[in-house]
Amino acid sequence: MTLRLTVNDQRRRVETDPETPLLWVIREQLGLTGTKFGCGAGVCGACTVQLDGKPVQSCSVPVGDVGRQPVTTIEGVDGPVAEAVRRAWLELDAAECGYCQPGMIVAAIALLRRKPHCTDKDIDDALRGNICRCGIYDRIRAAVHLAARKLER
Known part of the structure; x- marks a missing residue:
């Protein structure tokens, strides 16, 4: 399935199952490896990104749930x-x-x-x-x- 995401202020298209964790889309499809894999269960925080300005563990967020909310990784934080x-x-x-x-x-x-x-x-x-x-x-x-x-x- 084709999904459209805004990651670090850039519109991106990805081909993936909507149940794929956001972490794997960020790392594997978008090549943004600053977001780390730690536990895969949403308890260690190594994969924390901002989803619409709020910190979330990206290993626990299905990419299909992101919708139009902007994602900001460590590579995209600024200001x-x-x-x-x-x-x-x-x-x-x-x-x-x-x-x-x-x-x-x-x-x-x-x-x-x-x-x-x-x-x-x-x-x-x-x-x-x-x-x-x-x-x-x-x-x-x-x-x-x-x-x-x-x-x-």
Whole structure:
């Protein structure tokens, strides 16, 4: 079946079963490999993308359910919030192995766009679905706070 998607502000056509997880369309058909496969069950967050601005685990979203909602992957995040998050991540060396980072960053950007003055609890709640096997949650939380401060300037 031919489906039309908007991914990173580009209209794309894909041939696939509508039940195919969005993750596999993003990675295999569109070649956007920044979105990672982690668990395949929607619990680790490595595959987090924004669907109409909200973070979702793309391994749990059938591509046929996307409809006209825009999809944004780590390759497509942009704007002042995304730039502040990128700079904060680099400044604090927030990544360790890096595998979870695309999902963490996409989720952090969605949080800061929705709630620029966030608390530790807000950050923990927003990133709860993203597992970091290296356990660097404190550095990630600090990077989100730093990004928020950068946006205030």
